[in-house]
Amino acid sequence: MTDARRFRVNMGDVAAKVIDGEAIVMNISNGAYYSITGAGAAAWELLESGRTVTEAAGLLAERYEAPLEIVMADLETLLVTLIEEGLMTEAADRVPESGPGLPAGPRVAYEATVFQKFTDMADMLALDPPMPGFDETPWATDNSGSRTG
Amino acid sequence: MRSPLLPPNTPAAVALAIRLSLRDPGSKDEAVLRLLEDQAGRREFHDWAMTQGVLGLALNSLQRMGWLEGAGPGVVEKILAPLKILRQQARLWNLERDRVLALLRRVNIAPVVLKGGALREVAYRDPVERPVGDLDLLVEKGEMPQALQALEEGGYTPPDPEAIRSFVTGHFHLPLTNRGGFEVELHWGLGQPSAPWQLDPAGMLTRAVSIPSGRGEMRVPAVEDMVVHLCSQNTEDDFRKLRRLVDIDRVTAVQPPDWDLIVSLSRAGGMEIIVGLSLQLAHRLLGTPIPPGTVRELVPSRMTRLHLSLLQPEAGLLSGAGQTMDARSKALSLWLTVQEHRMRHLRNILCHEEQMGLHPSSGPDHKWLSAMGMAIRLGAFHGLLWARGLLRRVGDSPQSTPRLWDHRAGTES
Numbered sequence: 001m002t003d004a005r006r007f008r009v010n011m012g013d014v015a016a017k018v019i020d021g022e023a024i025v026m027n028i029s030n031g032a033y034y035s036i037t038g039a040g041a042a043a044w045e046l047l048e049s050g051r052t053v054t055e056a057a058g059l060l061a062e063r064y065e066a067p068l069e070i071v072m073a074d075l076e077t078l079l080v081t082l083i084e085e086g087l088m089t090e091a092a093d094r095v096p097e098s099g100p101g102l103p104a105g106p107r108v109a110y111e112a113t114v115f116q117k118f119t120d121m122a123d124m125l126a127l128d129p130p131m132p133g134f135d136e137t138p139w140a141t142d143n144s145g146s147r148t149g
Numbered sequence: 150m151r152s153p154l155l156p157p158n159t160p161a162a163v164a165l166a167i168r169l170s171l172r173d174p175g176s177k178d179e180a181v182l183r184l185l186e187d188q189a190g191r192r193e194f195h196d197w198a199m200t201q202g203v204l205g206l207a208l209n210s211l212q213r214m215g216w217l218e219g220a221g222p223g224v225v226e227k228i229l230a231p232l233k234i235l236r237q238q239a240r241l242w243n244l245e246r247d248r249v250l251a252l253l254r255r256v257n258i259a260p261v262v263l264k265g266g267a268l269r270e271v272a273y274r275d276p277v278e279r280p281v282g283d284l285d286l287l288v289e290k291g292e293m294p295q296a297l298q299a300l301e302e303g304g305y306t307p308p309d310p311e312a313i314r315s316f317v318t319g320h321f322h323l324p325l326t327n328r329g330g331f332e333v334e335l336h337w338g339l340g341q342p343s344a345p346w347q348l349d350p351a352g353m354l355t356r357a358v359s360i361p362s363g364r365g366e367m368r369v370p371a372v373e374d375m376v377v378h379l380c381s382q383n384t385e386d387d388f389r390k391l392r393r394l395v396d397i398d399r400v401t402a403v404q405p406p407d408w409d410l411i412v413s414l415s416r417a418g419g420m421e422i423i424v425g426l427s428l429q430l431a432h433r434l435l436g437t438p439i440p441p442g443t444v445r446e447l448v449p450s451r452m453t454r455l456h457l458s459l460l461q462p463e464a465g466l467l468s469g470a471g472q473t474m475d476a477r478s479k480a481l482s483l484w485l486t487v488q489e490h491r492m493r494h495l496r497n498i499l500c501h502e503e504q505m506g507l508h509p510s511s512g513p514d515h516k517w518l519s520a521m522g523m524a525i526r527l528g529a530f531h532g533l534l535w536a537r538g539l540l541r542r543v544g545d546s547p548q549s550t551p552r553l554w555d556h557r558a559g560t561e562s
Contacts, residue, residue, distance in 0.1 A: 013304065015248040017240070017363075024240045028248075028304045031329045033241060122330025125241065127282040128199050129234050 003053035007079070008091035016087075018045050025087055032119050034085070039064055039071065040078050040113030042102055047088060050096035053079065063102045066110035078113050085117070159184065159193045160467045163207050164391060164434055170210030171398060172436045177216055185211075185228050186220060195231055202392035205235045206278040232277060239269070239276040245331045246284055247363035252303040253286075256295050259368050260286035261357045263336065263378065264396075267369035270362060272399035279396075283332035285322070287350060290337040293323075297335065300325055305333060319343075340381060343497060345490040346419040348378060373410040375400050380427035381420060384485060387478045388462040394430055398437040408443040419487045421447045422457075426485065430463060449487075456484045459534045476530035479523075499523050 009016060013029040023044040026033040036044055039060055046056035057075050061068040082088040123129060162181045169176050184190035198204040208229055211217055217225045246266050253260055261267075265281035273279045288296050297307055305325040307313060316323050321338030339348035356371040370378060379396045386393070400406075415424040425447030431437035448454070460481050479498050486494040499520040 015244040017244055019240060024237070024244060026241055026244060026329060028245075028327055028329045028331075033329075035237075121241065124234070124238055125330045127202065127280055129238055 003057075003076075005053050006050055006091055006094040006096070007047045007082075007088040008050075008094055009048055010086055010089055014087050016044065016048070018042075026121065027086060029086065031121050032085075032117055033121050033124075034087070034118070035116045036078075036113065038111035038113045039066075039074060040115060043075055043078055043113065046102070047079075047082075050091075050094045059102055063107060064110040065107045070110070074113050078115065081115055158467070159190070159197050160201075160391075163194060163198045163201065163203060164467060166207050166210055166214075166216070167203060167391075167395060168435050170214050171402070174214050177214070181211075182216055182220065185217075186224055191228060199231070201390055202280050203395055204231055205239070205275070205280065206273070206395065208232050208235075209275055209278055235280070236277045238280070242266070242281045242284070242331075243269075243276055243363070245329070246281075246367075247365070249284060249286070249300065249303065249333060250362070250365065250367055252299050253288075253296060254365065256299045258288055258292050258296050258299070260288045260296070260335075261354055261368045261370055263287055263370065264382070267367070267375070268396055268400065270360060270367070271369055271375075272396065272403050280392075283324070283334050285334045285336060287336045287339070287353065289351075289354060293335065293337055297323070297325075300333060300335070304328065305331075339378060344384075345486040345494040345497075346381065346384075346423060348374075348381060348414075348418045348420070352414075353378070372400055372404045372406045373414060376406055376411055377414045377418065377420060377424055380415075380424040381418075383427050384423060384482060387465070387481055388426070388430065389465055391434070391466055394427065394435055394437075394466075397427060397431045398435045401437060408440050412443060412446045415447060419490055421487060422449045422453060422485050425449065426457060426462065430466070433463060434466070453484055453488070455538075456480070456534070459538045460484065476526045479527060480530055480534070483527075498527070 010027075014025060014027050016023060016025040018024075018041050021037065021041050023036040023041040024033065025036065025044070042060060042063065043056055046059055047053075051059070053072075053075060057068060057072040060066075060071045060075065064071065079088070083090075118124070162178075162184050165178060166181055169178065185194060194207075195204060198207045208231065212229060217228060220228070242265075246262070250260070250262070263285035265279050266284050266286075269276040269279040269281065286296075301307060304327045306327065307323060307325050308316065313323060319342065321340060321342065322334045322336040325333045325335060337350065339350050339353065340346065353370050353374045356374055357368040358371055359366045359368050369375070376397060379393060379400065383390070383393050411424065412421075415421045425444060428437070428439045428447070429444065432439045449457075460477065462481070465477075483491060483495060483498060500516070
């Protein structure tokens with residue numbers, strides 16, 4: 001079954017960029033920012049460029065060593081979260097942007113999407129953001145997203 | 150390559166690490182490494198570098214120079230731990246900067262991005278090396294209403310109308326904030342209207358250049374305007390921020406400026422002493438190459454040089470001390486003012502508290518008393534300065550401390 005939905009970034013409130021395999025997304029309307037890593041970062045780029053869900057899943061399955069069903073299921077989960085957080089909205093009228101999909105090359109090991117939400121953006125933006133003690137750096141070792149709101 | 154000017158404390162260690170990374174990346178200073186291996190020393194290093202706005206640069210420098218190789222297990226991670234947060238912070242600021250510029254572009258306004266927002270693109274290898282506390286944008290005064298409206302539509306809240314009126318008459322920028330915690334300062338000027346030195350915003354707008362940024366372009370000041378503006382920023386924190394000097398060093402390293410233009414812009418703005426002192430300090434602390442001719446052009450009178458030396462701006466930078474004394478700050482601003490404006494500035498200093506409305510119920514008697522009080526404080530502070538200077542002169546050999554204002558010290562870039 002194909003999923004022909006296309007999406008658009010909620011441009012009024014959201015700014016995003018993929019850097020070093022991590023999609024950094026911020027939502028000005030609620031002061032939160034998000035980190036999407038793993039296959040989710042690539043998925044963000046594909047959806048942002050106007051690919052349908054099925055097209056995005058197909059390209060991800062070509063890129064990663066993972067069955068299409070798993071990729072599709074993860075993508076659907078990510079999409080639900082993106083919509084709930086107001087980061088993307090469905091856009092039936094969307095015309096896909098031209099341009100390369102994902103980097104060419106041999107397939108790479110599949111990394112499941114990790115979606116983290118941070119609600120402390122104002123603290124983070126201060127010239128002296130809170131730095132945990134140097135012997136207690138949970139954010140340096142903890143990948144569970146314990147700082148998420 | 151330990152500079153004899155740098156005392157062996159944490160601020161000096163940070164300055165030294167940066168200086169070496171910029172000028173002599175192959176060298177290594179064991180004292181700095183020992184400081185970082187110690188938990189208390191590391192904390193002090195991080196704290197001071199953070200306060201000075203050079204933590205990202207210092208940590209990147211240590212890593213790049215390979216100074217951390219050989220440190221004990223787990224120590225490197227602890228030394229570099231703040232980079233993770235600083236990197237995230239830098240990414241968020243860049244995202245927002247590009248979003249704000251796009252908002253303004255939609256209404257055909259192309260502001261000139263000042264300070265950190267521009268410097269991290271123009272002068273640093275990595276945005277994490279130059280923190281941003283707010284986004285400073287210069288627009289033409291006539292563009293202000295449209296720019297304000299565009300930013301409001303983009304989620305920013307301006308001050309209330311009454312505050313806007315007082316900002317417009319007595320200030321040179323408007324601060325706007327949004328729910329995310331970002332702050333934009335929308336400038337139509339480059340300094341307090343009452344300050345004894347002034348930069349020309351129209352000239353800066355005319356000379357601005359475009360560079361690629363995000364999915365578009367952004368305008369930044371010409372390198373000469375950038376240098377003079379960065380020097381003027383030193384007056385805002387009484388020459389106590391190492392970051393300002395590092396900015397000057399990086400800008401001039403990336404794009405060699407027209408030094409004659411810097412001199413002429415400084416003169417036009419009454420900023421010769423400020424620019425001269427900033428360049429001297431950058432040269433002495435960071436090894437910034439400044440042509441000797443430039444320093445000669447900017448050299449102030451013997452009396453001014455003497456007082457600036459007594460005020461010890463270099464020691465102030467490296468002492469690690471917190472807030473500056475009010476009297477020191479006022480004395481410094483007095484001696485940074487060019488001679489023809491100094492008496493007027495002294496009058497402003499003496500009436501400052503009254504002007505700031507700190508004594509709203511004061512009558513003419515109180516005004517007079519307040520000015521007298523400030524005059525006494527300033528006089529006493531100068532007495533203390535002269536006494537300390539005399540003691541130093543008696544205690545030290547003249548060769549032991551290099552002169553602050555040495556126009557032979559510069560090296561041709």
